[in-house]
Amino acid sequence: VPWFLVNGEFEVMRWWALLLCCGAAWLTAWKANAQELSPNIDGKLNVTQERELEEVLMHLTRLYMDGCxxxxxxxxxxxLALVSQYVQQISQSENITFTLTIFKITEAILMDRNTWPEAQCDINVFLLHDGELLFDHASVNHFLASLHDNHPHALWNFNAKNILVALTSKVSEFNAGKLFAFRKSLNFLQVEFTEKDVLFNTNYPYQNIDKQLLASYRLHKMNSTINLFPQKFKTFNGSTIKVSTFEHPPSVLYIYDADxxxxxxxxxxxxxxxxxxSALNFTAxxxxxxxGELWGHEMPNGTWDGLMGMLIYEKADVGACNVFIEQDRYDFIDFTAPFNFERGCFGTPSPKLLPRWTSPVMPFTSVTWASFAVAYLVGTALLYAVYRASYRKESIEYNSLSFDFLYVLGxxxxxxxxxxPSYPPLQIYLGFLWMFATLITIAYSANLVAYLSIVQKSPPIDTMKQLRESSLRLAGPAFWKTQFVASIDEDARSFENRLEPRYDLENVFKEVEAGEFAIIENKQFLELYVAGRYTYGDTATIRIVKQCLLPYSIGVGLQKFSPLQESFSKVVLSIVEFGLTQRWKTEVxxxxxLRYLEEIALKTGKEAAVGDPLSIDHLLGVFMMYILGLILAALIFAGEILVQRMSK
Structure with a gap:
């Protein structure tokens, strides 16, 4: 300060100079404080923010990390220096125990599967000054990229609590919540530092919100009552979720208009x-x-089509249409909790009507008829032999084989x-022969009445072995080929090369009804079509084989590592507990x-009633036997005349 101001001279100027000096000192202090409260360009936190970071980490440690x-x-x-301070601080805490692993972010570390193990409780904390390596890694679906490897891996832990700490404005300004890995993470928290506060943000991917503030704290004012990892998928606030599906009753049934x-x-x-x-407040x-694709299958080039392909390549969030939960699919997609159970079964043509003219021979099997013929011939020969061997001769008529033949036929x-007969030897023999013939005749007559009055059909196919031995071709979705390959049943494995992949199931059913094909599909689908479209009156033209494949659980398909799994499964389990799915099935x-009622009624009218009177068609076999006998008698008669003329 100049001497003349101190001496009291120029008093006005002295006061102005003092005010100027105080202003300069205040401005210098403000600039220093401002510089302390914001990160430097090189990313180094100021002292205050380092203290805030330590408090944030300890706050998160106390709330979420114990036992993880x-x-x-x-x-x-x-x-790294900040990590060292944190480790030193938690080492002094006696009430918190967890396993700690520290990684320097490099491409090799991020691409190493061992970096991403999964335990019951996992927490990943990312302290980022630059963030480019991590952001590049998190933006890629590594599971999809490694899909053709023997063991594809996501190179991420989606179930962990993933905490991103932005140590520079560069990291804070980057929209990390939109990256693939953070969108799929069930729990994501981004921590940022401002001049006055610590900000805690998260994302809501299905609501197109990449960053939303959860809480903000000042130093020494952390609030433990606020949940920093809320259930983000408990409600979707009217957001849109894409559902992939197709018509496949009773799982999916479409109602159409006139067009x-x-x-x-x-x-x-x-x-x-x-x-x-309704429960989760979203719009499908x-x-x-x-x-031509339905559920889809893996093609020779390793890609997938159909419903599976839409989930794998993220064209849809959800897949719903009788989706079987099985290992080949679980390798590529996820599922909700099961809400139904199903079996793979075969549909075959119903046994065909046998020709009416076969009715007279149907009461006995071929083995029985053969045994009867042998008994008849032996009985005739024995009658002749007993007569010839007897000391006391019976009527001379028994000495003729033709007479004995007709006698036993009687x-x-x-x-x-x-x-x-007049004497015991022949009497005893003919008595037992008569008893035998009576029992045989009664059994035949009783069965003959049934076969004449009731329509007879060919034996049904009840087992996979019978289907395997039949001449029927087998059609169905290509999915079943993988199930046949994995089966331990020899008959099921035999269908691997026999299956003809078909997706036009409506046409396949018509070919099954025509007797050309068998179809492999889930049992509920077969039951619905057989009962709804191929049953006329009491007669079904397609029959479900009794022996089926092992049962499958049915769930809603989701993208691999989908964060929807937990919230969807809770609702599904509640529905199953109330038994609603079975009620829905009955209604469908x-x-x-009802949709095909007119068509069914039209075909039902053509079916013959069981109680109709016997027609010429029922007795066709009897008339054919009569005509055959006349032809045989005529031939013998003609032969006799010819022999007589030749002898003259």
């Missing part, structure tokens, strides 16, 4: 999706699967003989049958 497996990732030497546009989606799976919509956007037709079957 904790992995800390850092990307610079400055963040064949879908006006309503019914069926067990669609009612379930509607219940999920339906994406139709191509009719026994077989329950006709009383006009000539009876009634609806399906």
């Amino acid at each position: 497996s904790v992995n800390i990732f850092y990307d610079s030497d400055q963040s 064949h546009n879908v006006i309503k989606r019914d069926g067990v799976d669609m009612i379930l999706i509607a219940a999920l919509e 956007e339906y994406i139709e699967v191509n009719k 026994f077989m037709t329950m006709r009383s003989p006009y000539t009876t 079957i009634s609806e399906f049958r």
Whole structure:
């Protein structure tokens, strides 16, 4: 300060100079404080923010890390120093125990499967100054990229609590919540530092919210009552979720208008999706699967089509249409809790009507007829032999083989003989022969009445062995080929090369009814079609083989590592506990049958009633036997005349 101001001279100027000096000192202090409260360009936190970071980490440790497996990732030497301070601080805490692993973020570390183990409780903390390596890694679906490897891996832990700590404005300004890995993570928290506060943000991927503030704290004012990992998928606030599906009753049944546009989606799976919509407050956007693909299968080039392909390649969030939960699919997609159980079964043509003219021979099997013929011939020969060997001769008529043949035939037709034996040897023999013939005749007559009055059919196919031995071709979706390959049953494995992949199931059913094909599909689907479209009156033209494949659980298909799994499964389990799925199934079957009621009634009218009087068709076999006898008698008569003329 100049001397003349101190001496009291120029008093006004002195006060102005003092004010100027104070202003300069205040400005210098403000600039220093401002510089302390914001990160430097090189990313180093100021002292205040370092203290805030320590408090944030300890706050998270006390709330969430006890008993867990904790992995800390850092990307610079400055963040390593912060990690060291944190480790020193938690080592002094006696009430918290967890497993800690520290990683320097490098491409090799991020691409190593061992970096991403899964335990019951996992927490990943990312301390980022730059973040580029991690962001590049998190933006890629590594599971999809490694799909063709023997053991594909996501190179991420989606079930862990993933905490991203932004140590620079560069990291804070980057929209990390939109990256693939953080979108799929069930729990994601982003921590940022401002001049005054610590901000805690998360994302809501299905609501298109990449960053939303959960809480903000100041130093020494952390609030433990606020949940930093809320259930983000408990409600979707009207967001849109894409559902892949196709018509496949009773799981999915479409109601069409006059122009064949879908006006309503019914069926067990669609009612379930509607219940999920209501419970979780989202809107389903339906994406139709191509009719030639249905559930889809893995093609020779390793890609997938159909419903599976839509989930694998993230064209849909959910897949709903009688989706079997099985290992080949679980390798590529996830599922909700099961809401139904199903079996793979075979549909075959119903036994065909046997020709009416075969009725006279149907009461006995071929073995029985052969045994009867042998007994008849032996009986005739023995009658002749007994007569010839007897010391006391019976009537001379027994000495003729033709007479003995007709005599035994009379026994077989329950006709009383006009000539009876006089002595015990022949009497005893013919007595037992008569008893035998009577029992045989009664058994034949009783069965003959049934075969003449009731329509007879060919033996049904009840086992996979019978189907294997039949001449029927086998059709169905290609999915079943993988099930045949994995089966331990020899008969089931034999269908691997026999199966003809078909997706036009409507046409396949017609070919089954025509007797050309058998179809492999789930049992409920077969039951619905057989009862709803191929049963006329009491007669079904398609029959389900009794022996089926092992049962499968049915769930809603989800993208691999989908965060929807937990919330969807809770609702599904509640629905199953109330038994609603079985009720829905009954209602859908009634609806399906009403759709084809006119067609069924038309065909039912053509069926013959069981109680109709016997027609010439019923007795065709009897008349054919009569005509055959006349022809045989005529031939013998003609032969006799010819022999007589030749002898003259």
